[in-house]
Amino acid sequence: MNIHSVIRGLSTLAHPGRIEAFRLLVRHAPQPMRPRDMAAVLRLKPNTLSNYLSDLEAAGLVQGQRDGRAVLYRANTDAAGRLIDFLALDCCRGRAFSCTSGEGATAMTTQEPFNVLFICSGNSARSIFAEALLRDLGKGRCNAYSAGTKPHSELNPYAIAMLERAGHTTAGMEAKNISVFQRPDAPAMDFVFTVCDRAADETCQPWPGQPITAHWGVADPVKASGTEAEKGLAFSRAYSELRHRIIAFVELSITGLQRQALQHRVDEIGADQGKAATS
Incomplete structure (x- = not known):
C-alpha cells in the first residue's frame, strides 16, 4: 500500500x-x-x-x-x-x-467450552432462541448466553411456546441487559453475535478480550401482524433460521482454524443464511 x-x-x-x-x-x-x-x-x-x-x-x-x-x-x-x-x-x-494494551492483546480461548453471547435489542425472542439452540445443540462445546441492549421485562410468550414445542426447556431463562456480561466478574466471551438489526446498529464498546464477532440478523417476529397462525409462523421462521446457523456454527473446527479464517466462516454463516431467508 x-x-x-x-x-x-x-x-x-x-x-x-x-x-x-x-x-x-x-x-x-x-x-x-x-x-x-x-x-x-x-x-x-x-x-x-x-x-x-x-x-x-x-x-x-x-x-x-x-x-x-x-x-x-x-x-x-x-x-x-x-x-x-x-x-x-x-x-x-x-x-x-x-x-497494544494487555486487554486488547488477550488471545482467544482455545479450549472448550467456548463462551458465546447472542445480543438482541429486547432479549425476548431471537437471542433467546439462539441461546436455547446452542445450549441444546452445542454438544457441550459451548456455554450459551443472551442479552439485550434494551431488554424487555419478560420473554415473549410466542417465543416461549415455540421453544417448548421444539423440546427446549425454558426454566431459568430471562431477559438481561448486556451490562450483566460487562462486569469484571462476568465470563470472558469467545464469540459475540448480534441477531437483530437494531442491536448491530448500536455503537457498543469493544468487548474485553477481542472475541470473534458477527452479525446474524433475523427478521423480528415480534413485529409480525395478522392472525395467531401468521404470528406463530413468523416465530417459527426466526427459530428455523437461527437453528440452521447454530448447526453450521457447531460443526466448525474452532480450535483448528486461525482467527482470520474463523472470522470469515462466522461471517459466511450469517451471509449464507441471510440469503436463504430472503430467497
Whole structure:
C-alpha cells in the first residue's frame, strides 16, 4: 500500500460523520446496507450521507453495488485491513502486538467450552432462541448466553411456546441487559453475535478480550401482524433460521482454524443464511 493511499484513507476517516458511516458498515459486514437505512440509523440527511459515501468510496474504503435501481454499500474490510497493517508494520520494530494494551492483546480461548453471547435489542425472542439452540445443540462445546441492549421485562410468550414445542426447556431463562456480561466478574466471551438489526446498529464498546464477532440478523417476529397462525409462523421462521446457523456454527473446527479464517466462516454463516431467508 503506497503512502498516498494511506494518507487519503486516513484523511477520509478523519471526520466524525464519515467514520461513523464506515463503522456502521463494518458492523454489518459482510452484508451491504441501503443508504436510506443508514441515514435512518445515523440520523443524517440523505444528501449528507451520499457525500460521505462518495468520499469513502473514492478512498477505497467502501464499495457500492447495484441492486436494481438502488445502490447498496458494504465496507471494504480488505482495504481497511491493509491500512491497519501499514500503520502497524514498523510499530515497535515490527512487533505490533507490543504496542497494544494487555486487554486488547488477550488471545482467544482455545479450549472448550467456548463462551458465546447472542445480543438482541429486547432479549425476548431471537437471542433467546439462539441461546436455547446452542445450549441444546452445542454438544457441550459451548456455554450459551443472551442479552439485550434494551431488554424487555419478560420473554415473549410466542417465543416461549415455540421453544417448548421444539423440546427446549425454558426454566431459568430471562431477559438481561448486556451490562450483566460487562462486569469484571462476568465470563470472558469467545464469540459475540448480534441477531437483530437494531442491536448491530448500536455503537457498543469493544468487548474485553477481542472475541470473534458477527452479525446474524433475523427478521423480528415480534413485529409480525395478522392472525395467531401468521404470528406463530413468523416465530417459527426466526427459530428455523437461527437453528440452521447454530448447526453450521457447531460443526466448525474452532480450535483448528486461525482467527482470520474463523472470522470469515462466522461471517459466511450469517451471509449464507441471510440469503436463504430472503430467497
